[in-house]
Amino acid sequence: MANYLAMNRDELTAEKAALEAKYKEFQAKGLKLNMARGKPGPHQMDLAMDLLKMNDYTTDAGTDARNYGELEGLQEARVLFADVFGVKPEEVFVGGNSSLQLMYNLVNIGYVFGFPESPCPWSQVEKRKFLCPVPGYDRHFAITEEFGFELVSVPMTPNGPDMDIVEKLVAEDPDIKGIWCVPQYSNPDGYTYSDETIERFAKMKTAAPDFKIFWDEAYIVHHLTDEIIETPVLLNESKKYGNENRVFMFTSTSKITFPGAGVSAIACSESSMKYICKRFSVMIISYDKMNQLRHVRFLKNKEGVLAHMAKHRRRLVPCFDAVKTAFKNNLIPCGDIAHWTDPKGGYFISLYVMPGCAKRVAGLCKDAGLTLTGAGSAYPYHKDPEDSHLRIAPTYPSLDEVETASELLCICVRLAVAEKLLADKAD
Amino acid sequence: MANYLAMNRDELTAEKAALEAKYKEFQAKGLKLNMARGKPGPHQMDLAMDLLKMNDYTTDAGTDARNYGELEGLQEARVLFADVFGVKPEEVFVGGNSSLQLMYNLVNIGYVFGFPESPCPWSQVEKRKFLCPVPGYDRHFAITEEFGFELVSVPMTPNGPDMDIVEKLVAEDPDIKGIWCVPQYSNPDGYTYSDETIERFAKMKTAAPDFKIFWDEAYIVHHLTDEIIETPVLLNESKKYGNENRVFMFTSTSKITFPGAGVSAIACSESSMKYICKRFSVMIISYDKMNQLRHVRFLKNKEGVLAHMAKHRRRLVPCFDAVKTAFKNNLIPCGDIAHWTDPKGGYFISLYVMPGCAKRVAGLCKDAGLTLTGAGSAYPYHKDPEDSHLRIAPTYPSLDEVETASELLCICVRLAVAEKLLADKAD
Known part of the structure; x- marks a missing residue:
């Protein structure tokens, strides 16, 4: 050679x-x-087979996980994911087996109804746009493409998306309604956003009052070295600037337990939580709490997850x-x-x-x-x-x-x- | 007294x-x-506790139910629900724990994108309307209310909705995009639609080419007498008149196994199936197939369900x-x-x-x-x-x-x- x-x-x-x-x-x-x-x-997946031995159905609060109810998720599941995200349990919504579906649901809500901060539903913004750090995750991009957003590429760097470009675009154009991010071990580069990048996301000025950061923590605990990399928590950082309603964080156990039969979660401000629960309550009575309980009993807490x-x-x-x-x-x-x-x-x-x-x-x-x-x-x-x-x-x-x-x-x-x-x- | x-x-x-x-x-x-x-x-719910002992993950086809894939549901689950519905497995989509969510998803698809037969998405029909047999199920009505449909009441009779009124309304008004039905043991009256009513639903002329019947078979096997009441299957009847794309049938095991942790399903024409799978594939990779397999192993077939x-x-x-x-x-x-x-x-x-x-x-x-x-x-x-x-x-x-x-x-x-x-x- x-x-x-x-x-x-x-x-x-x-x-x-x-x-x-x-x-x-x-x-x-x-x-x-x-x-x-x-x-x-x-x-x-074999590593998680003990998950299936967890057949208890009585929650810590004494409720029956088999029945309807508790749309926002079992309290113990909210505590577990809060621990993983680094936020408060009240800021966590625990869903079904797919975080992608939760992301779709939220883009859909923005499109059909808008968010409390929206001048109008996103469907009524003729030239609606969404920022896509590239290279990125095809299924993220596909959701916003499906809803007719123009996908605007932003180059990735080893520290995250090029924030000079992001800040400039979102400050100028009110039609840019959000951005897709995989902040830790990004898909596909495996880069982790720097503290400075996260800080800039938390504080940046956006022309759109209803700009949303879709922050997919798909790999938040998926370390490949001895180093347990932990970065500032976007939701918490955003509070410092009064921008907490801008943030939707996601994660799931798809690559912790079973890809097709895990549990997903959202972290957002309590104010956003109230709004999304109102919208979700029309769509579904509650998610599979038996699977939530199974996961809590098996994984226990963040230490157990790690x-x-x-x-x-x-x-x-x-x-x-x-x-x-x-x-x-x-x-x-x-x-x-x-x-x-x-x-x-x-x-x-x-x-x-x-x-x-x-x-x-x-x-x-x-x-x-x-x-x-x-x-x-x-x-x-x-x-x-x-x-x-x-x-x-x-x-x-x-x-x-x-x-x-x-x-x-x-x-x-x-x-x-x-x-x-x-x-x-x-x- | x-x-x-x-x-x-x-x-x-x-x-x-x-x-x-x-x-x-x-x-x-x-x-x-x-x-x-x-x-x-x-x-x-205690009756279904053996469900939790079903911890197998290998499907009949040899695939791994724990992993991603098979959006339309496990083949054996499609067979089971086809058996319950009285349709073909290719006409069945097996979802997550909530049939209500599937109904919401389909109304949402009509609203945002329309169906293949739609002149335009339902969101663009200013005076969009939906027929609501009354009394009926509040959560059905709430979905179409959320999407801005005018809810048009149609009186219920012991044989189903008053079909003279239904036929007249749908024949005249192209803005009427669908109807909510609970054909067997209706919520809340407990009436079962007569064979004639079902036939009239199958063949009626609708001004809207994209009129959809949301046919919620929530209680299809929920008999309270020795009599196992079985009625003509709307999807099959509709084929006789070339109207099969008009039909979305739903059911779930919520009131068979666990209300919060069951399995839901849709039955529709193969042509509709192709369309909804295309739309759903942007939203979710696949539903919880472990729970589907658990249910198949536990309930086995329609005889087992009964x-x-x-x-x-x-x-x-x-x-x-x-x-x-x-x-x-x-x-x-x-x-x-x-x-x-x-x-x-x-x-x-x-x-x-x-x-x-x-x-x-x-x-x-x-x-x-x-x-x-x-x-x-x-x-x-x-x-x-x-x-x-x-x-x-x-x-x-x-x-x-x-x-x-x-x-x-x-x-x-x-x-x-x-x-x-x-x-x-x-x-």
């Missing part, structure tokens, strides 16, 4: 031929590997290591053809390949039996202007499979780059 | 004094009884009997001061007191420690034009409590009527 960027036409042609041979070997294996979505693997997450970490670190080691050994020697993030937590590694190559890499992988998230997915409208980004999710496959997939992925990256460089030379 | 309507002023005054004395005795007891909501009692419902019936029949016997013994002798329904299933008895007395009865009950659903709740905007209707829910209290509550209720009815008759004579 040598620096691709220094190769001449003949060298590149030879390299391409060698890669094609290796690629065909992989194709012959008939692989069926998937690194597309942030899905926990079976061995991770102890459980340490078990996940032990199982995930080797998978992340396999990917990063493959990249280091197979891509760095080729010169500046790709770079990637080194997350301290979360579920993803961002791989940035030479611009113009990401789609080709994903296509090559697919044709050899390795599914990646579609290139461009992390950008509004699935359009990566550079065609450079790929989101790598190393959690679901087994370690053996991750090793194989990483090797194949590196060959695909190198092959796509060699093709590109040859094509460029032909121009 | 004698016929109140035949009493003169002095006789009524004496009767009223006697009733007041009895009423005070009840007040002195410091009762705390609740017949307000259709809530199963603890002894009913066997389980027979256990409920044995426990509920005495409570309904207590109410009806109290009415018969204490109200009939007083003449035509009240009448009530005799449901063959469901969760409620409708009590119609002399017009102008319902609110007073509910108030008297409340002041003696018996909570009823607020008078008027079964009507749009909570306004019973006759002030006559009360919905009696005899399931949640113990049999002893139902007996006491029924006795108190009869005294309150008679007292309110005596007061009314005296006031009328004073006029």
Whole structure:
């Protein structure tokens, strides 16, 4: 291996031929590997099987968790999530198995009814816009796209979204109604917002009185190193500036217990809580409190959550290591053809390949039996202007499979780059 | 006791004094009884405790119910509900713990996006209307009220809504976008729609191409007699006239297993299914399939459901009997001061007191420690034009409590009527 960027036409042609041979070997294996979505693997879900032994139905207050009632969630569940968020139990709403659904519900409420601070429902704002730090989470972007918002990209940095740009946009344009954020171990880069970024979110001036920060703490306890990273709590910081109604924080146990059968939660101001409970009460009598109680009995408190997450970490670190080691050994020697993030937590590694190559890499992988998230997915409208980004999710496959997939992925990256460089030379 | 309507002023005054004395005795007891909501009692929920022993997570297809995926529900859960509905599994969507939330979601979809047949989203229909058979279910009405529909009352009959009126209204007015129905053991009357009514719903002409029937089969297997009443299946009947996209049927296990932790389902045409899955996929990745699997393993099939419902019936029949016997013994002798329904299933008895007395009865009950659903709740905007209707829910209290509550209720009815008759004579 040598620096691709220094190769001449003949060298590149030879390299391409060698890669094609290796690629065909992989194709012959008939692989069926998937690194597309942030899905926990079976061995991770096995860690929570004791959850199912928790069959009690009497709450601490003596009520019956099997029956209707307590829309805002069981008190003990609110206490648990308050502990995880770093807020007060009265500021917590505990829902069903999907935090994505809670986010959708709140965008929907803004769209149909508006919030107490809204001059009008968002549906009546003709050029409504939502800020999308990029790369970001495709399902977030899809919600606001569904409701007809223009998705405005804001570049991510290792400290969070570029706040100079965010502050300028929200100060000037009252049609910008909110922003999607994954502040800890961001999806897909794995960056954690700096204290300064959080402070700037808390205090920034917004032209829209009903600007909302959708702050998805999907990975708040999903550490991949010994370091337990804890950042200032946006809701609490916002209170210092009287901006607490701007904040909706979310989390869930989807990547703590069971992805499809966990518990989700919102943290917001008590004033927002009152408003959303009024709206939610028309939609649903109460969420599954048996599952809430099961989770409280199993996880107990934040300490219990962290102890459980340490078990996940032990199982995930080797998978992340396999990917990063493959990249280091197979891509760095080729010169500046790709770079990637080194997350301290979360579920993803961002791989940035030479611009113009990401789609080709994903296509090559697919044709050899390795599914990646579609290139461009992390950008509004699935359009990566550079065609450079790929989101790598190393959690679901087994370690053996991750090793194989990483090797194949590196060959695909190198092959796509060699093709590109040859094509460029032909121009 | 004698016929109140035949009493003169002095006789009524004496009767009223006697009733007041009895009423005070009840007040002195410091009762705390609740017949307000259709809530199963603890002894009913205990019947389903084996549900919690079902801790398997491998589906019949070999997939893992703990993980993300299968938005439309587990195949075996679709089969179970198809069996209950009397439709095909491909026509069933299995959701979370709340059928009310599914109804809300669908009204919301109509409002924001419209349906494939819609000339425009319902939000753009300025004078949008929804038909509400009365008396009906307050939470149904509240959803369409929340979305700004004018709620148009249609009188109920023992055979279902007055179809002459329904047909006329929907044929003439394209702004009428749907109707709320509880076709079996209706809430609150306990009436079951006749075969003719169902047929007329299936074939009626609607001015709105996107007219939707919200057909809430909340009590589809909730029989209170030996008779297993089964009616034509609206979705199947509608196909005969090419109107299958008009139908959304709903049910849930809320009153089969656990009210707060059951499983809900929709039945609709495959074409509607495709559309709603597309919309729902933006909102949620998948519902709690562990709870779906638990329910399938526990209930097994329709036969299993009916066997389980027979256990409920044995426990509920005495409570309904207590109410009806109290009415018969204490109200009939007083003449035509009240009448009530005799449901063959469901969760409620409708009590119609002399017009102008319902609110007073509910108030008297409340002041003696018996909570009823607020008078008027079964009507749009909570306004019973006759002030006559009360919905009696005899399931949640113990049999002893139902007996006491029924006795108190009869005294309150008679007292309110005596007061009314005296006031009328004073006029």
